[in-house]
Structure formats: structure tokens, C-alpha cells
Amino acid sequence: MTPRFTPGQLHVHSGLDDMMATARALRAVGRKIALVPTMGALHDGHRQLMRTARRLPGTVLTASIFVNPLQFGPNEDFDRYPRPLEEDLGVCRDERVELLFTPSREDMYPTGSEVTVDPGPLGRELEGAFRPGHFAGVLTVVAKLFNIIRPDYAVFGEKDYQQLTLIKKLVRDLNHDVKIIGVPVARDTDGLARSSRNAYLDDDQRTAAVTLSAALAAGARVSAGGAEVVLESARAVLDKEPLVELDYLELRGTDLGPAPSRGEARLLVAARVGSTRLIDNIQVILDEGE
Template sequence: MRAKPSFTAGQLHRHTSPDELARTTRALRATGRKIAFVPTMGALHEGHRELMSRARRIPNTVLVVSIFVNPLQFGAGEDFERYPRPLEADLEVCAAERAELVFTPEREALYPDGAQVTVHPGPLGDELEGAVRPGHFAGVLTVVAKLFNIVRPDYALFGEKDFQQLTLIKKMVRDLDMDPHVIGIPTVRERDGLAKSSRNAYLDAGQRTAATALSAAVTAGAYAGAQGAQAVLAAAEAVLAGTPELEVDYLALRGPDLGPAPDQGEARLLVAARLGGTRLIDNAALHLGGGELGTHG
């Protein structure tokens, strides 16, 4: 007879085995608890803390955090090997944010030898980030699907900084009839506007200053929204042009679901750029035409 999972409410429990974590969350659900899940790649910062804080506010939930640097979403020449992995510091953050379960699997636990099946993201997966990073979103959706199957969360929280990722995860949940309610949380920023990111640690002082052009560009574009799409892009492009050290991968205006931008109504402005060997992204919600200047959401 299999032993009952050990769990003490209010304490941090770390699991490395998918089976052990699945048994624990299953036992918790049987007692009437809900599962709120925050998947991460570690190097936890204030953006991750905000996700955990929001998750804790959901009544009658157990907060589960995963820490796993997913190799499937890194392409050739990307920063998989140097991606920060401060596990002990991350566990301290989880404890401080009152997470009760932390999942830190090894690669072999999630991708055993011979594993070949992945989740195809559909057409949107080949656009924007997907055009620059082929195969990236297949890797993202595959690991998220696996984590959902292990954790079986009632709620899953993701940051809006990775807005295309958030959009595709919502589409996957809908299209594949998955259970979690996916919640997007607004981007957490530094005082100067730079979006919080684990990759900010790669920037030297000069690059750190230049990086603020991304948030400035999407903010300028958002405030030009009432004047129409061309004005939005022109305002954002003017800001980016003032920072020549930025190598812009794309600046795009889309609908709120990342389809074509409407003539009027809610839209999303997205930008990605490189500073040296570091790649950064940002985005902002806005309203096109027929309204007051300013951002929405």
C-alpha cells in the first residue's frame, strides 16, 4: 500500500519527483483545497513575487511553484547554459512568499529518454517571438502542458510581460480542453519603467540605461492610441530610433488576442530588441481611435 503523502499546511515542501508531487496535490484536492500554480524558470524577482502574491489571494488555495529551466524553449545559440540558476535563493523567495509546494525536477524527470511528442502552437507560434525563435513556443507549451498534467491546478498565473506566451497558453487550455483557469498578471516594472526580467542581470550599466527605451517606446505608442495605428507605431519608432545600440527584432501592433489590429478598440503593442547578447521584450495595452489618450489595462 502506497504511503500517504506528507504535507503540513503553512510549511514549504520541495518535490523533485513528478509522481510524488501529483500524489500530494491529488490528496490536497480531496480535502477540498484548490491549487494555484506559478510556473517559473527560477532566478525569481519581484515579478514572480507578484504572481505568488496574487495566487495566495485566491481563497482556499495551496500555492505551488515550479522551478525548471526548460531546454525545449531555447534555440541554438541562445542562453540555456548561462541562464541563472540560483536555486537556494529561489527557495528562500518561495518560503518568504508562503508557497507550500515547490517543484524542482531534473531534466530527465520531465523528458525521459525517447520522449518525442510536443505541443504544436498553431500559426501564432510562428509569428513575432516565434519568427525570431523558431520552435520556442512548442517548447513552452509542451512543458506547460506537462506541468499542468502533473500539478492539475485550478488556477495558473503568468505574467503579461510574455504576452504572446500568455495568449498561446490560454489558447492551448481552450483548444485542448484543459482545466486550469489561466490568469494574466500585469507586468512588474523597475522605477524607471524597465520590465522585470531574469535576463536584466546580464546588462551592464550602459545597457541597463539603454534598455529603458523599450518601455518608453510602448508607453509612447500607447499614449498615441487615440490618433490611430500609424501614430502609435510612429511614436514608438521615434523612441527606439533614439537608442541606436538597440537591435530591434520587431515592433508590432496587434489585436488583444494578437490577431490583426483593429481600426478602433483594444490593441496590444509589442517590441523585442537585443542589447549585446541580451534579448528583451515588452508590451503595452492600448486603445485605438475614438477615445482619450492613454493606456488601458
């Protein structure tokens, strides 16, 4: 039996069968589905994704909340990752989400995870080099959500730029019938990229964390001088903050291949501030320099 769907109301499904039946019924009457996948602990960055999805014509704004164990390493923060479901439901109501999928681990991986998606070479670089297996977990859960919900659109933030790039490759290479939409990085007024993990930072760490976005901005300001100048300028800012422990600072092409000598590129940073690991990135327009 198809669950009842009333437009304009928030419908929450935890079971796969109910979610699939509702999505199927919506498609049968010509409605399109715009999906915002999340791990919860929703903040203004998620609101921005939801607002982007809501503006797509003829769509039912749909979100998912699932803290995916496959994308956490053995020494990462899966157990302490924030799960404020009641607050998240309030955000969904505020943003006029009509369909919310909140599966359990048993729903998503009833027999474990014997089969996963290989992210390819890019999945072992940058974030993948510091978090082995992370992107196999990300792409596996995204592929499952696409198969369960069958969205017409899926909206992701550019803060996780490598994730966004790999999801686009997933859609291309595995022939998922969904359009991927990237949304620019959402930032606080001081420039810090919004992240659920910002909640882990104490006051001093929060101040230090702004160095990441400041370094990226410094690199972008001198991008006409070429790649070497960009990296030197960004690193000089990071070196001034002792609470920031750098994992990587890299300049890549927009597809995360080698950076071009001229044109659009991406400057990416990852660092630890205390026990919290943060990432950020910015677009730069390179010239060859002098």
C-alpha cells in the same frame, strides 16, 4: 505513500511521483491548487504572480522551477541561464509558497521529447519567427505541468504576452481544466520590465534597455491618433538609442490577430541590447484617427 503535507510550510518535491501524490491528496480533501510556473531566478515580477495566486480563495500556493530546454534554440542562453536555487527557495519562503516542484530534465523528459505540442500559426509569428520551436517547447512543458499537478488556477505574467495568449489557446483547444490568470507587467521604477535576463545587462545596457518601455509608453500616449501614429511615435524613441537592435515593433489585437481600427490593442516590442534579448508590451486604446 503520500508525502506528508503541513499547511503553511514549504514542501519541495523534485520527483514526479511525490508531486503527483501530494497534489492528488490535496484535491481529495477539497483544497484547490494555484500554480505559478517559473524557470527560477525569481524576481519581484515572480513575487507579484505569487501574491496574485495566494489571494485566490481556498488555494495552496504552488510554484515550479524548471529551466525548460525545449524552449531554447541552439544559439540561445540555456547553459548560462541563471539557476540560483538557494535564493529562489528564500523567495518562495518569503511569499509563503507551500508546494514547490523542482524536477530535473530527466524527470520531465526521460525519453527525450518525441511528442510536443504544436502552437499553431500564432506560434510562428512575432517571437516564434525569431525563435523557431520556442512555443512548441513552452506549450509542451506547460501541458506536462498541468497534467502532473492538475492545478485549478495557473498564473502567468503579461510581459510574455504571446506566451500567455498561446497558453489560453492550449487550455481551450486541449480541454485542460484550469483557469488561466494574467498579471500586468511588473516594472522597475524606471519602467524596465522585470526579467531574469536583466541580470545579463551591464550599466550602459541597463540604461539603454529602458528605451523599450519608453517607446511603448510614447506609443500609448498618442493612441487616440490611430495605429500609424502609435507605431511612428514608438519607433522614433527606439531609433534614438544606438545600443538597441530592434527585432520587431508591432501593433496587434488583444488576441494577437490584426489590430482593430478602434478599441483595445497590444503594442509589442522585442530587441537585443548587447547580447541580451528583451521583450515588452503595453495595452493601447486605439481610435481611427483623423
